[in-house]
Amino acid sequence: METLLADRPEHVVHWGERRPPVAADDPGNTWGFDMALPDAELNLGEYYNLSQPYGTLTPEERFSINNHIVQTIRMLEQLPWPAHLKRVPQIAGNHHERMDGNGYPRRLKGAELSIPERIMAVADVFEALTAADRPYKKAKPLSEALRIMARMARDGHLDPALYRLFLDQAVYEAYARRYLKPEQVDAVDVEALHAVLKSGYNGKG
Structure with missing residues (x-):
């Protein structure tokens, strides 16, 4: 049984091994990122989602959107750019x-x-x-x-x-x-x- 509106433990999707290295003090962060990382990857709680004070996105959803630029930088910096294009990762990122x-x-x-x-x-x-x-x-x-x-x-x-x-x-x-x-x-x-x-x-x- 579940009430119509509820925040339940199973609504919270934890990072686990998917935790991205974006915090400034993360030892795996070699790109100089400085982003606030939500405690969880996703929170599907109904009360939690309906009580957001600003806009329609939760902090977890906002981070998921902003994370696109992290993935852009990580991907572009792995490519063998010729000398005249070597700043492409910085310009795009x-x-x-x-x-x-x-x-x-x-x-x-x-x-x-x-x-x-x-x-x-x-x-x-x-x-x-x-x-x-x-x-x-x-x-x-x-x-x-x-x-x-x-x-x-x-x-x-x-x-x-x-x-x-x-x-x-x-x-x-x-x-x-x-x-x-x-x-x-x-x-x-x-x-x-x-x-x-x-x-x-x-x-x-």
Whole structure:
């Protein structure tokens, strides 16, 4: 017998041998990861899942999503890159880092990120916001995506200088003409977007 809603011991899936080496003090962590690891791999408890205070994901589910970049780095660093591509693992693996050091998987700050890595972060966010093939969200119109990115640059997520360049060089327009649906391409107030940046993050990592 089981009540309609319950948290039971068998709902908790323990890590066992699958425990990933992502904690900063894990001796098996040779990649410099610095991520909080949930106590369990998964928790299927009904009360537990329904009582999450923020969003719809549990910490275990959020870690499972974020773990994709850990696997990306581990996989890419095993490949025999030629000299001119040797930084591919870092560029691909650091696009979820933030200028203020609150990103993942290594909590790197802006000063520790190369220009290509910062560019990748801007490109990744813009593509994610405007993509029409994501089953969990609707594609944002151009103006809304750029407003969200302006706040992210102001608040220490993205590089403000690169975001300004992204705006001033109209990179978003070239991308929109080629990849966005016509109904997504609306008017963009560049001056208003610049104004969002003025009283925020100073861009120093």
